[in-house]
Amino acid sequence: MRRRLAPAALLLPFALLLTACGGNASAGTGTDTDGKGSLTLNVGDQKGGSEAILRAAGELDNLDYKIKWSTFTSGPPLLEAVNAKAVDIGGVGNTPPVFAAGADSKITVVAAWHGTSKGDAILVPNDSKLTGPAQLKGKSVAVAQGSSANYQLVASLRKAGLGLGDVKVKYLQPADALAAFTSGKVDAWAVWDPYTSQILQAKQGRVLTTGDGITNGLTFQVAAPGALKDKKKVAAINDYLERLRRAYKWVYSHEPEWAKVWAKETGLPEDVALAAVKRTYTTRVAVAVDQRLIASEQEIADTFTGLKLIPRKVDFGDFTDARFNGDLPPSTTTPRPSETD
Secondary structure: OOOOOOOHHHHHHHHHEOOOOOOOOOEOOOOOEEEOOOOEEEEEEEEOOHHHHHHHOOOOOOOOOEEEEEEEOOHHHHHHHHHOOOOOEEEEOOOHHHHHHHOOOOOEEEEEEEOOOOOOEEEEEOOOOOOOHHHHOOOEEEEOOOOHHHHHHHHHHHHOOOOHHHOEEEEOOHHHHHHHHHOOOOOEEEEOOOHHHHHHHOOOEEEEEEOOOOOOOEEEEEEOOOHHHOHHHHHHHHHHHHHHHHHHHHHHOOHHHHHHHHHHHHOOOHHHHHHHHHHOHHHOEEEOOOHHHHHHHHHHHHHHHHOOOOOOOOOHHHHEOOOOOOOOOOOOOOOOOOOOO
16 A cells, blocks of 8 residues: 555645646735835735745845735636736746747746756656656556646657657646545656655655756746836836846755745745755746747747647747846756755
8 A cells, every 4th residue: 555645735735836837726816015106016926936035035125116916826827817917927837828828818928047847757656667758658647737747748758759649648736636646546647846845755756757858947927018018017027027036046045044934835844845945946047038948938839739738829939028138148058956866
């Protein structure tokens, strides 16, 4: 009998976390406000995301505009809010913007970070006989549809000479996928950090393969086109992005401090939070929204169009704005090394 995660309830808050997550999880909103002034920047966030990292780094001090925070369970509903003009800017992973673009949503990628993809993994139980992605043929794999893990699964299978049709895909949101994985109802689980770190720290499973070297490791800040036409909001967005970049740099030298804050915000055990921070989050470096980034995201879009999961051809370049690049390095800049194997 497979040992269940203890306590399994600790994984329940994960549906609320930031990451490269996707899927169709519902949204919830909060009304926390920071700063002062007549201008309000409406920022979409995910639990333990931008607000938490900015606050921990002291970057929410001395704001001469207000930030009104709204919290969402994942990237897709956040981008729906951007499209509806309810949110001016918010953070998501590499795949939700592709699906939003495919739906012709009014969104614009304005900033990017490049990290490793070691936290994006296909996990198998410890007692699994599988040793590589090629052996997934005919096996059942849980994954959240439209998530970064969805693309990582497709890309990993393709590298192994397989297609999505060669496996039994079970489209499940993380809470349901966790239950299926721990009860042995699926052979593998394609997922992202911090789920990866939780499974590994609990010794409930092992990594079959990761997205490192297979997926692009990009995360984004995405803005509403209407906000980008407002000069005052553009200035606030520019300031917000500069603060967020500084906050990530702060994390590089304050990993334990950030892990404690993140654990408190999300309900994660501190050891899991620290493992995820080292494996994934402190590898991210701020990079430019450039042509190579566009080409990389275009490949994801074309892949899902080919699988008929996106209904039409997407020109991803139409959904980007490079005005906030400044002197940032190219999107292909090497991420910081991961400190967790």
